[in-house]
Amino acid sequence: MSVKGRVKWVEGMQFIGSIEDGGCSIVLGEGGISPMKLLLLSVAGCTAYDVMMILKKMREPIEGLEVEISGERREEHPRVYTKVNIHYRIYGDVKEEKARRAIELSQDKYCSASAHIKMSGAEVTYSLEIVRGDDE
Template sequence: MKASVTWIDGGTYAAESGSGHGLLMDAPIVAGKPTIAPSPMELVLIGTGGCTSVDVVSILQKGRHDVRGCVCRLESTRAETPPKVFTRINMHFIVTGKELKPEAVQRAIDLSAEKYCSASIMLAKTATITHSFEIVAAD
């Protein structure tokens, strides 16, 4: 895997993935000055939510469960002193589908957390990661 990050101005950087996809990052370097993009640490959190969501949906689909939607809401706490690593992350999944069984959703979340999600397994080295979920019935 490869990527590049180019400083644009102030706290703004342009990133490009090895597959050619780009995004902006912005770090607040002046207190109170608005930013125009997520910070690098926000992207770490977002990437973790994406990684585990891909797993959860894929596991449910492979189990032939009728999953129609998945939202992963993340809340985190970081250390107060540098390097300000994540110390706590809660992942709350809102899974929508037809006749989804809580046991199946819990199993998918557990498999992601314990076996498949590289990002959350890596972050679990410094952070306590908790999971919760709710199921919304699809029409």
């Protein structure tokens, strides 16, 4: 599977990035998001997508999902992530064991973005919170 993209300099230290078949663009650098922060968000987006799809296939009554992510980077160059923590907040009457299984499948098998972070040597940890209708 081939993916093509382009980053074009706008001015100063601002760039516009787009993926050929994506139909949308993103501002990088000044006035936008840094590439390393975008990488972190990519991990969150990738695993969120996986967990949502897995829980739907499990026919769990998921009503919402938030993924919070934080990372620590090396001080020296290249300033790769050394630690990443992912917190999953799942809304609905979802069984905890099913939610944990969905997260494990995402982290161990499906999330390509997490795999890239792990291959660079980062320690990836995660936690889970289930918010049921009566918890709000």
